Amino acid sequence: MQKQLQLQERPNGLPDEHTFSTKEIEIGSPNDNELLVKTLYLSVDPYMRGRMSDAKSYIAPFELNQAISGGSIAEVIESNVSSIPKGTIVSGLLPFQEYVVVKPDQVRTLEMHGAPISAALGALGMPGLTAYFGLDDIGKPKEGETVVISGAAGAVGSIAGQLARLKGARAVGIVGSQEKVDFLVNELGFSAAINYKEDNMEEALKQACPDGIDVYFENVGGEVSDHIWPLLNPLARIPVCGAISAYNLKKGEKDSGPRVQTYLVKTRARMQGFLYGDYADQYEKAYSELSEYVKNKEIVFKETILDGFDRIPEAFNGLFTGKNIGKQLVKISDPS
Amino acid sequence: MQKQLQLQERPNGLPDEHTFSTKEIEIGSPNDNELLVKTLYLSVDPYMRGRMSDAKSYIAPFELNQAISGGSIAEVIESNVSSIPKGTIVSGLLPFQEYVVVKPDQVRTLEMHGAPISAALGALGMPGLTAYFGLDDIGKPKEGETVVISGAAGAVGSIAGQLARLKGARAVGIVGSQEKVDFLVNELGFSAAINYKEDNMEEALKQACPDGIDVYFENVGGEVSDHIWPLLNPLARIPVCGAISAYNLKKGEKDSGPRVQTYLVKTRARMQGFLYGDYADQYEKAYSELSEYVKNKEIVFKETILDGFDRIPEAFNGLFTGKNIGKQLVKISDPS
Structure with missing residues (x-):
């Protein structure tokens, strides 16, 4: 079993103890052409507040009693995709849970050129x-x-x-x-x-x-x-x-x-x-x-990292109360 | 002698009876390379309100006790410029008075292609x-x-x-x-x-x-x-x-x-x-x-014209009280 963070109630104002709930769900296993990934870091970002309301915007609202999703870095721990071997570090917009079964087109393989992988959710994300x-x-x-x-x-x-x-x-x-x-x-x-x-x-x-x-x-x-x-x-x-x-x-x-x-x-x-x-057509140049x-240290980046799945709500609310300096992340687990 | 409309006091709110004053000034006569023009139509436009205050903007404020200026159509009645003969109809950003001595680069000669000259202050201006x-x-x-x-x-x-x-x-x-x-x-x-x-x-x-x-x-x-x-x-x-x-x-x-x-x-x-x-580099195309x-009547234009120099303040204020349909003009005199 593993944890999944769900939207329990649409917040009125700053999210509170009724907004989210953590559910225990099965880990699941990958079928043909699927991967099982283990979440390493989750990104909390201000735009996610918009998805918690049901107002029309550029991205669909989160559904009640379904997983919140957002920027994620994960490690492939089982692979049925020949081009993405076990141990590959990937990122994607994934449900907030400890393990996820994904199709290969839901993630991209990280090439960090020496930067720490967490930068893929910040300066290089x-x-x-x-x-x-x-x-x-x-x-x-x-x-x-x-x-x-x-x-x-x-x-x-x-x-x-x-x-x-x-x-x-x-x-x-x-x-x-x-x-x-x-x-x-x-x-x-x-x-x-x-x-x-x-x-x-x-x-x-x-x-x-x-x-x-x-x-x-x-x-x-x-x-x-x-x-x-x-x-x-x-x-x-x-x-x-x-x-x-x-x-x-x-x-x-x-x-x-x-x-x-x-x-x-x-x-x-x-x-x-x-x-x-x-x-999207200019991502490569960017x-x-x-x-x-980043490599030449002409851009410095800083991260504020909270440790543990249960701290996602605290990390998220911190964005609106000025708690973070630089990118706010939640660390879920270490790479194998 | 002729009339000139001056800014007497910067308005606080809608211009009132203290805002403008009409002065009698000499008509003046053109030197070498100058023209004497007779005003036919004056344009009143909302942007002129901005020039009546002294706040910073894209165009300098009107000076107190100096002529208001704005879009104008005029007829050349004396010419010391060989390329612009007497009788030419011109337009320019000119002081609001009945006659103006101008240099040739202050005006442009109108080519109306069949449209009435007043259109040079509206649809074609x-x-x-x-x-x-x-x-x-x-x-x-x-x-x-x-x-x-x-x-x-x-x-x-x-x-x-x-x-x-x-x-x-x-x-x-x-x-x-x-x-x-x-x-x-x-x-x-x-x-x-x-x-x-x-x-x-x-x-x-x-x-x-x-x-x-x-x-x-x-x-x-x-x-x-x-x-x-x-x-x-x-x-x-x-x-x-x-x-x-x-x-x-x-x-x-x-x-x-x-x-x-x-x-x-x-x-x-x-x-x-x-x-x-x-x-300005695209005026010709426009x-x-x-x-x-306009020639093909695919664009229809309408004008609201008040008659007489003394009605400029009334015409101007009408812009802000919804009096005009289409372009608001003041007719000053007929062409010769």
């Missing part, structure tokens, strides 16, 4: 690709420009800031603690960082962005971002990756603030939602650039 | 180009898509809707009177029109857009647009041309509503301010297409 395409297609930072990143210590934001820096732009991060401020400036090479919980946002932004804001990489939404609009430069670009501050609003709570239209008109700014999956940066 | 580039570069309506236009009976909106229709899209207009609803549906070929002052916006939009909204051509901002975001389709495009509802807010009044970020994330929609002047449509 969905978050890294998200940062990459948000900047490459929408943000387009140029040398000397100012790029502000909210949620800048998170899995996506920390990579986005470093990619902006590598393009010769000034990266300015917005985060929620002094520890994160120090991390951005001292370890990731951000030009400045602001603690929105302590600093006067209006003054701090003006000081950190004396030449205005050319790119705003949006991860958080809410009041933090309301302070950005008045500082936008002409032809500014705003890749909208997420709006984490609004994901846990309770029914009836409103996400309201200054409307953006007059700012967009005055600056001819472009504000655009995006999804890394829309750029992986290869990101891998090279 | 700045408003037409604005509609054209907003759709051509950002909106990109495709056959069968639903394009919603706010301010749809105005100078820009009425052209935008017709251009969308000519691309095979369904044009749905939002306006503020039954007369305008009828105008859009019966004269301009819109598929549907909504009166935001009478209709229940949420229900009316759902009914007019059963397949959701692919393009929202934004002219008005405010509460009207708040109803658009929940109906956006994946990969929707939102050219933000203006936000007229917010132009006359008084000091301290807030333009607040639902934040757009979560909608943009869910749909990967693109929302972008733009200015026709950024597309003029030629628009002229052809």
Whole structure:
């Protein structure tokens, strides 16, 4: 028997003790052309909150009393697929359980080029690709420009800031603690960082962005971002990756603030939602650039890892309460 | 002597009797390589409200106790420029006065291909180009898509809707009177029109857009647009041309509503301010297409014309109180 994490109740606000339930299910065994994999790491990501509600979005909601699924790294422990031998490390979007029977097209074999396998869920996985395409297609930072990143210590934001820096732009991060401020400036090479919980946002932004804001990489939404609009430069670009501050609003709570239209008109700014999956035809280029940066230590990545299947809910909620620095992972087991 | 319209006081809210003053000034006479032109039509446009405040924008504020300027059509009545003979009809961004001494590079000679000269301030001028580039570069309506236009009976909106229709899209207009609803549906070929002052916006939009909204051509901002975001389709495009509802807010009044970020994330929609002047390298293509449509009556345009220099303030304020259908002009004098 093994554990599986199910969605028991759709949360109203932040997930609580009624949201998830852990069920004991059978491990199952692989048929022809199937693999049995053992989960090593699971990824918790803010977008998963959207799947816990039943609102229409770009990805289907999780079903009640079914497994939650998400980014996963696993080891093949039984193989009926000749091209993927036992011992292969794979990743995929898999149900959150300790063992999974999969078809070969549900996973990809990891080639880490020296990086730890967990990076396949962070800098060299969905978050890294998200940062990459948000900047490459929408943000387009140029040398000397100012790029502000909210949620800048998170899995996506920390990579986005470093990619902006590598393009010769000034990266300015917005985060929620002094520890994160120090991390951005001292370890990731951000030009400045602001603690929105302590600093006067209006003054701090003006000081950190004396030449205005050319790119705003949006991860958080809410009041933090309301302070950005008045500082936008002409032809500014705003890749909208997420709006984490609004994901846990309770029914009836409103996400309201200054409307953006007059700012967009005055600056001819472009504000655009995006999804890394829309750029599947460019994954190879992105992986290869990101891998090279990681190998050369031009991009530093950090992980916050909780240990044990039972800590998935705690890890997930930590994303919304500022607990993680870098990529939040849950370690399920060691490789054989 | 002649009349000149000056900015006397920066308005707080809608311009009032203190905002403008009419001064008597000398007519002046042209030097070498100059022209004396007589004003025939003046254009009043919503963007001019922005120039009456001293806030930073894409175009410099009007100066106090100096002439207001704007789109103008004029006749050359004295010429010291061999290539532009007396009697030529020209247009340009000129001070609002009855006669102006200009250099030849301040004006362009009109070639109307059979259209009335006033069209050079509307369908075949700045408003037409604005509609054209907003759709051509950002909106990109495709056959069968639903394009919603706010301010749809105005100078820009009425052209935008017709251009969308000519691309095979369904044009749905939002306006503020039954007369305008009828105008859009019966004269301009819109598929549907909504009166935001009478209709229940949420229900009316759902009914007019059963397949959701692919393009929202934004002219008005405010509460009207708040109803658009929940109906956006994946990969929707939102050219933000203006936000007229917010132009006359008084000091301290807030333009607040639902934040757009979560909608943009869910749909990967693109929302972008733009200015026709950024597309100067494509004017020829745009003029030629628009002229052809007008000539073939595939685009119908309407004008609301007030008569007399003293009616400029009334014409201007009418833009914000829904008085005009189509392009609002002020006629100053007849051609010789």
